[in-house]
Amino acid sequence: MTALLEAQSVSMVVGGATLVDSIDLQIRAGEMVAIVGPNGAGKSTLLRMLSGDLRPTRGEVRLKQRDIRLYPPRQLAFHRAMLSQHVNVTFPFTVEEIVHMGAGDAGRATAQPLVEAALGEVGLAHFSQRQLPTLSGGEQQRAHFARVLVQLACGEAQHGPGLLLLDEPTSSLDMRHQIDLVETAKRRALNGTAVIAVLHDLNLAMRFADRIVLLHRGRLAVDGGRNEAITAETIRRIFEVDVTIDYTDQGVPFLLPQTMRPAASP
Amino acid sequence: MTALTGAGTRRRAGYAFRPSASLAIVCLLAALAGTALIALTVGAAGIPLARLPAALGLWPDAAPSPTLARDQLVVWSIRIPRIAAAAMIGALLAASGAIMQGLFRNPLADPALVGVSSGGALAAAAAIVFTDSQMGQSLRFMQHQLLPIAAFAGSLATTIILYSIASRSGRTSIAIFLLAGIAIAAIANAGIGLLVFIADDRQLRDITFWMLGSLSGATWPKAATLAPVLGCAAIACVWIGRGLDVLVLGEAEAFHSGVDVERLKRISIVLVSAMTGVAVSVCGVVGFVGIVVPHLLRLVIGPAHRLLLPASMLFGAVLMTGADTLARTIVAPAEMPIGILTAAIGAPFFLGMLLRQRGLVSL
Numbered sequence: 001m002t003a004l005l006e007a008q009s010v011s012m013v014v015g016g017a018t019l020v021d022s023i024d025l026q027i028r029a030g031e032m033v034a035i036v037g038p039n040g041a042g043k044s045t046l047l048r049m050l051s052g053d054l055r056p057t058r059g060e061v062r063l064k065q066r067d068i069r070l071y072p073p074r075q076l077a078f079h080r081a082m083l084s085q086h087v088n089v090t091f092p093f094t095v096e097e098i099v100h101m102g103a104g105d106a107g108r109a110t111a112q113p114l115v116e117a118a119l120g121e122v123g124l125a126h127f128s129q130r131q132l133p134t135l136s137g138g139e140q141q142r143a144h145f146a147r148v149l150v151q152l153a154c155g156e157a158q159h160g161p162g163l164l165l166l167d168e169p170t171s172s173l174d175m176r177h178q179i180d181l182v183e184t185a186k187r188r189a190l191n192g193t194a195v196i197a198v199l200h201d202l203n204l205a206m207r208f209a210d211r212i213v214l215l216h217r218g219r220l221a222v223d224g225g226r227n228e229a230i231t232a233e234t235i236r237r238i239f240e241v242d243v244t245i246d247y248t249d250q251g252v253p254f255l256l257p258q259t260m261r262p263a264a265s266p
Numbered sequence: 267m268t269a270l271t272g273a274g275t276r277r278r279a280g281y282a283f284r285p286s287a288s289l290a291i292v293c294l295l296a297a298l299a300g301t302a303l304i305a306l307t308v309g310a311a312g313i314p315l316a317r318l319p320a321a322l323g324l325w326p327d328a329a330p331s332p333t334l335a336r337d338q339l340v341v342w343s344i345r346i347p348r349i350a351a352a353a354m355i356g357a358l359l360a361a362s363g364a365i366m367q368g369l370f371r372n373p374l375a376d377p378a379l380v381g382v383s384s385g386g387a388l389a390a391a392a393a394i395v396f397t398d399s400q401m402g403q404s405l406r407f408m409q410h411q412l413l414p415i416a417a418f419a420g421s422l423a424t425t426i427i428l429y430s431i432a433s434r435s436g437r438t439s440i441a442i443f444l445l446a447g448i449a450i451a452a453i454a455n456a457g458i459g460l461l462v463f464i465a466d467d468r469q470l471r472d473i474t475f476w477m478l479g480s481l482s483g484a485t486w487p488k489a490a491t492l493a494p495v496l497g498c499a500a501i502a503c504v505w506i507g508r509g510l511d512v513l514v515l516g517e518a519e520a521f522h523s524g525v526d527v528e529r530l531k532r533i534s535i536v537l538v539s540a541m542t543g544v545a546v547s548v549c550g551v552v553g554f555v556g557i558v559v560p561h562l563l564r565l566v567i568g569p570a571h572r573l574l575l576p577a578s579m580l581f582g583a584v585l586m587t588g589a590d591t592l593a594r595t596i597v598a599p600a601e602m603p604i605g606i607l608t609a610a611i612g613a614p615f616f617l618g619m620l621l622r623q624r625g626l627v628s629l
Contacts, residue, residue, distance in 0.1 A: 091371075130281055144519075
């Protein structure tokens with residue numbers, strides 16, 4: 001099966017500093033990939049290049065076999081939806097109005113059921129008439145996630161499986177909503193969407209992702225299934241933390257940090 | 267006032283209750299018609315309501331009389347062009363404020379406050395002074411167009427400078443934006459001061475008269491300059507409304523949602539400059555209309571630009587027509603410059619907004 005999104009040795013150099021260094025990445029429809037790595041590893045920069053927002057200094061990103069730079073913004077929005085890390089809204093739009101923005105030019109009759117479904121999915125149906133700036137950070141994040149889900153649904157209805165990009169979507173959420181959000185993204189993947197999420201919580205990544213891409217200092221350190229990507233040795237080398245890896249009854253691995261101090265250099 | 271207080275209470279509770287779009291537009295149209303009617307009847311030469319239909323020519327069998335002739339002259343040559351100019355200037359200023367606030371994602375943006383009007387005024391004053399020069403003589407045939415074109419160019423240059431200073435990689439700093447606006451306004455005002463210094467007596471009279479921000483010179487040709495810009499702006503507003511809504515999410519998110527952000531920014535900047543420039547060229551710098559009107563409307567009808575922009579045009583027209591009527595009656599038979607009146611109402615309003623947002627906006 002051909003890749004839905006393909007990054008061919010993409011690099012990003014800003015003012016002499018190499019933020020992302022020739023990374024190759026492929027993702028198929030129906031796959032969920034987690035991008036993990038320490039702070040400053042280039043995760044968000046890579047994601048912004050994959051979304052078409054940033055142009056790579058070198059290399060090329062291809063979405064559905066076509067150079068992503070050739071898509072006009074409106075066309076691109078049909079094929080990929082992205083949730084940024086921080087979205088700050090200054091004007092008193094209601095939650096429903098914000099979620100409606102995901103539907104683009106679609107008529108109200110088409111959009112309204114999608115908006116209601118997305119609001120229900122993120123647990124904000126009862127807040128639809130609240131003004132967004134009056135909600136907590138986590139609730140705002142969920143509203144924006146609902147908006148992105150509506151955009152994805154509108155695009156997929158017309159153009160088939162799309163790409164969903166999430167940049168640290170769980171950063172301001174409580175534990176329950178972190179799991180809810182990642183589960184929702186996983187459901188999309190099971191329905192054929194290609195999902196790429198930058199995650200900090202390695203346990204969440206191991207629990208839900210089909211593949212884990214580990215970045216270190218702008219380079220791709222590991223790309224593989226959870227058991228091969230995450231080992232105690234890799235974590236020690238890249239995150240400088242000692243961990244033990246244990247398994248749940250279902251055989252899902254999880255990490256237990258052993259020390260908060262940096263591990264001694266080997 | 268009750269409606270506004272009510273909206274405020276609901277805002278605190280965090281829930282939005284908004285009238286339908288058609289109701290809002292109908293109310294504003296009714297208010298505009300009412301204000302225009304009052305503006306037609308009051309003034310140095312009072313025309314009672316009973317004599318108005320005949321003066322307007324709606325009553326063809328009215329017996330000709332000296333009073334009727336005088337009424338017709340006052341209504342058609344003085345009042346109507348002035349009311350039309352006031353309404354169109356109000357519409358242009360209020361909508362350009364709303365567009366600028368959407369563009370900068372900042373409810374405190376206003377073309378007059380951040381020097382865009384001053385930039386236009388500087389270019390217009392330069393046009394007045396240099397029309398007498400050799401090069402100016404060759405442009406004299408387009409005397410009526412020169413002032414609006416110069417003011418547009420000045421406003422455009424100022425907006426572009428302001429945007430490039432205040433925006434860094436898609437983010438706009440509110441503090442840098444307002445401070446840069448103050449600096450640009452200061453530079454433009456210094457330039458105007460210099461022009462006043464080198465102007466001869468006739469030019470000085472022209473500049474001063476125009477800078478006072480009065481509509482007393484409003485004539486049919488001036489109203490005709492405003493109309494095409496307002497027409498184009500009204501069409502463009504419908505077109506950019508959704509884009510400005512989504513831009514509220516930030517430039518990156520707007521791009522992800524399918525908005526051609528660069529094109530939207532270019533269109534908005536040209537629109538704001540044209541609307542401000544042409545308004546400034548007719549009546550000088552009139553501040554605060556662009557900040558007060560969209561803010562009050564957002565409390566009642568919400569922030570969605572597809573409704574906010576046309577509603578701002580209507581409410582701006584109501585406010586400016588009302589303010590101009592007040593300006594020409596409050597110290598009759600003299601006239602108060604309208605800029606003084608809008609500043610006297612608008613500046614305390616702006617301070618109130620700042621105080622309310624003190625906790626919310628981190629400068």
